[in-house]
Amino acid sequence: MYRTIYNGELRISDINKEVELVGWVAKKRNLGSLTFIDLRDRTGICQIVFKENDLEFASKLRNEYVIHVFGKVIERESKNKNLPTGDVEVLVSKCEVITTSETTPLIIADETDALEDTRLKYRYLDLRRPIMQKKLFERAKITKTMRNFLDDEGFIEVETPVLGKSTPEGARDYLVPSRVHPGEFYALPQSPQLFKQLLMIAGFEKYYQVARCFRDEDLRADRQLDFTQVDIETSFMSEQEIRRMTEKMLYKVMKEVKGIEIKIPFNEMTWQEAMDRFGSDKPDVRFGYELNDLSDIFKNSEFKVFKECLINNGLIKGIVIDNQASMSRKDIDKVTELAKKYGAKGLVVLKFINNNFEGSAAKFISELEKEALVNKLNLKEQDVLFIVSDKFNVVSDVLGFLRCYFAKEKGLIKPNTFAFLWVIDFPLLEWNDEDNRYYAKHHPFTLPKMEDLPLLDTDPGKVRASAYDVVLNGYELGGGSLRIYDPKLQEKMFEVLGFSEQQIKDNFGFFVDAFKYGTPPHGGLALGLDRVAMILTGSDSLRDVIAFPKNASAKCPMSDAPSKVSDKQLKELHIKITD
């Protein structure tokens, strides 16, 4: 036996107990004939004291040594109100060094000085920091709460294969070469989509899985190569029922993990409304700065930029930022640069000062237009109006970004506020100019809205889907849909997407076959567990809630993966490196 109690659990009620403790030396304070050591384990730290005969031993102890301590719990002469264990300390009677430690390359404390690269290289030390442990404990609690909820609701957890079949749609697949079948490859799942639908056909009715998913795309602060989804599928449930159930689950998570009672049901917004008002299909609704359509006001504009935009079926929209008129030429240039990054050709900036507009484009605005703007936008002194004129997508992207940018700049985003939202009625399809065809916005198995079915032949881009996303603070937490269960409709979908008979057979043959044998209406959703954990722990990056993440260039700085393999391995896999 190593310990009788955890370090972080010692309290005044333990006084006079003889205890055994283990842990890491977090800090040593040598006062001459008295030495204090903060001993850390996963529960926290407690102070141990060395006196008299033990002082020589204490002098040999260094940070991060693992030690085994025997002693008596005593009340402190001077207490520390900042520590849960601050009323007591352990007077050492015997101490053993279990293992020693070299000087660590980073400071093991909540406030470490190391950059992320160093932290990832020595991740096992980074994870020794109490704040990192707290985040992973919190993540585990989120998973556990979800599992408990789904178990209680009668769901069965089923594991689906990691080695599967490559599918053409969606993200780039991670491929795994087959040794037994030269020239053939497995793909790692981007999601267990097909399998969970097959489980519905099999008749399980309620399935879930905490599933690892893989996508070979570039990383971001909120994107990893491999990530975890809480994947859910149900039979015989309506869209509303699935949403209500998801809300109940998130309610429970928020209550048990954060102690916050969120409002359910969540607000709902159609995709069209989200795009029109916020320029995003995952809007952060913790602040305003909504988009306004100004096309009408400028319909007779003499301003060349606006005029040409409207002729080319574009539109003119703007956002109003309050108390922003003090921004300098330099600030405006910076914001314009950012806008260009999101595809804008330019940005019209109008300051509202002394009941008039200032800015390089102000001279192109007629008196009539000015009046209309002031009335429509309810402008106040020192407001600044940012206008973008372009195609719908560009206008939305740019203004959607700018509203978030200014909200951050102005500190409108308060920590520990959570704005959940459903975005519903997504478009079924998305046109791709490059490939000159439609792609499924969600995936090819998404059920179109029944009332929009006739449009599938006449105007496929207008068809809405029974698809929904749950959004939190501007992040897409997850999404789902009802699935097609009529083989004829599925055939039609493949047709609209431009798949040939052969392609369907090769890629989805087994799946299409299964639908011939009695398919229940079904649907579900998948929640990005990493993102939920990131937001609930108040982290800026997914990497803070994943134990061993990849860095931005898809490498693991600790293990140095990916790495070269031997010629022997390559030969077995029938693979040749060409460049």
Next chain:
RNA sequence: GGUCUUGUGGUGUAGUGGUUAACAUGUCUCCCUGUCACGGAGAAGAUCGCGGGUUCGAUCCCCGUCAAGACCGCCA
């Protein structure tokens, strides 16, 4: 694939066309009986990412390269 930013003792930063390369923290030694970001005194520790160029002289300017970060593209 692209844009931008960064690279200086173990760690994190400052700085300069000619320096003994600065500061904090960490490390080591000595002193200290109530510390808890302990305090005091001292010491060690850096080919200024790598290669080339400009220059009498480059850590500094230029080019290339490598590495890291943020974002765009991409992520059904």
